[in-house]
Amino acid sequence: MTTSLSQRLQAELTGLKDSGLLIHPRVLDQANRARTSVDGQQVVNLASNNYLGFADHPALKEKAEAYLRQWGAGAGAVRTIAGTLRIHEDFEEQLAQFKHTGSALVLQSGFTTNQGVLGTLLKDGDLVVSDELNHASIIDGLRLAKATKKVFKHADMQDLERVLQENDTDGLKLVVTDGVFSMDGDIAHLDRIVTIARRYGAVTYVDDAHGSGVLGEAGRGTVHHFGFDHADDVIQVGTLSKAWGVVGGYAAGHHDLRQLLINRARPYLFSTAQPPAVVGALSAALELVQSDPSFMERLWDNTRFFKAELHTLGFDIMGSQTPITPVLFGETETAFEASRQLFREGIFAVGLGFPTVPRGQARIRNIVTAEHTREDLEKALAAYGKVGKALGTI
Incomplete structure (x- = not known):
């Protein structure tokens, strides 16, 4: 007998509820800031990705309003x-200059950027080698690609080299990693x-x-942090939410990368462009982080203090090196x-358990901001x- 829509929905929701995985998001009654109403x-608020405090910053709102009035909704x-x-x-040129890359292209989100770039670049006969803890958007992007897919153990350089040694190809070879693991x-x-x-x-x-917005000079990112920002054999993708406080995704790298994505990346080809207010706010964010180093200075001062005090209390923060500070429960x-x-x-700090993180490693993920x-x-x-x-944790 055919399953009805109601039966399918109820079965899925009951399964989630019985597994303790049914989500009911909390609702913010005010702007997303360090102190808010939930x-x-x-x-x-220790649950937000608003690293630099830009989500409600006056400079971003002012430029967003100006672009809205001049260019429309x-x-x-x-x-x-x-x-x-x-x-x-104009913003994409500003972003490429900021990232020290030959080109940059903005897409609708960080998630769709991975789908668009990986789906465009990788073909049958290519090889992609991915860190086992890479973000879900990378995993989904790779599902769209026809390349041979291999996984290396998290942050294990010997295993990365082993996989590359054992899987040669005449096609494109791509090593994929998060810059900071979320x-x-x-x-x-x-x-x-x-x-x-x-x-x-x-x-x-x-x-x-x-x-991005967290590492490297003026928040240029992990690639800049390690000195590879002018390299044509390094592709940078990411989100324009999180530290930048707005929304969108980007791909930056080789000067020809942008043109190929314009012609082939499906999320770019089949989605309406970003609203002008979003572009204005993002432009203001890049200007602000470069003109005022105090945002990143406060971010890292707060991060160091919070981590040290959690350690003193006796909590396991799982070796975190960034403002993302998990507390293991x-x-x-x-x-x-x-x-x-x-x-x-x-x-306000959100608990994370299986399947988001491995069994036995449930934690609360805290994000300290500027x-x-x-x-x-x-x-x-x-x-x-x-x-x-x-709870007997410490």
């Missing part, structure tokens, strides 16, 4: 028909990855969603209960101390 409660078409406004190309907060060994990739004639592809229900108790203490005050972080640390003792 479900009617004032909280210190929407672009009106896909880029290849009638949706490319002068401001789109669950653990560790930084890819890009200095070694690029060296090994070059040894086997491979191109390095870096998803720098959590590295082990079992999924323990992490979720810790999140609930923290919320009652006025701290906007947090020392008072905010001390309040969070006091709450963590209370909750950690109550």
Whole structure:
């Protein structure tokens, strides 16, 4: 007998509920800032990717409003028909200059950027070698590619070299890695990855969603952090949300990369261009981070303080090297209960369990921002101390 839509929906939702994986997102009642209101409660916000505090920054809102008034509410078409406004190309030139690359192209999101770039570049007979902890958007992008796909153990350079040795090809070879890994907060060994990739004639592809605005001079990212920003055999992709506070994705690299993506990347070809207000806000974000180094300075001062104090309390922060600071609780229900108790203490920090992270490694992922005050972080640390003792974690 045919399954009805209602039966399918109920079965899937019941399965999620029984597994403890059914999500009910909390709702913010105010702008996404270091202190905000969530479900009617004032909280210190440790759940946002708003690294530099740009999501509600006056400079971004001012330029967004100016672009909105001059250029309208929407672009009106896909880029290849009638949706490319002068401001789109101006921003892409600004982004390429910022990233020190031959070209840059903006797409609708970081997720669709991986689908578009990987789907465009990789063909039958090519080889792609991917870190096992790469983001879901990379995994989905690779599903669209006809290339031979291999995985190397997370951050294991010997295993990367083994895979490249055992899988030669006359086609394009691509080594794919996150710049900063979103669950653990560790930084890819890009200095070694690029060296090994070059040894086997491979191109390095870096998803720098959590590295842009965080690492490198003026937030240029992980590639700049390791000194490869002028390299034509390194492709940078990422998001324009997170540190940049808005929305969108980008691909930056070889001067011909942009033109190929314009002609072949399906998310670019079949999606309406970004609204003018978004372009204005993004342009302001790049200007601001380059003119005022205090944003990154505060981000890293806060990060160092928060990590050191969590360590003193006795928490395992899983070797994080960046503002992404996981606190290990082990079992999924323990992490979720810790999140609930923290919320009652006025701290908004979300628990993550299987299948988002491996079994036995459930954690709360905290993200420290430039906007947090020392008072905010001390309040969070006091709450963590209370909750950690109550649950027997410390």
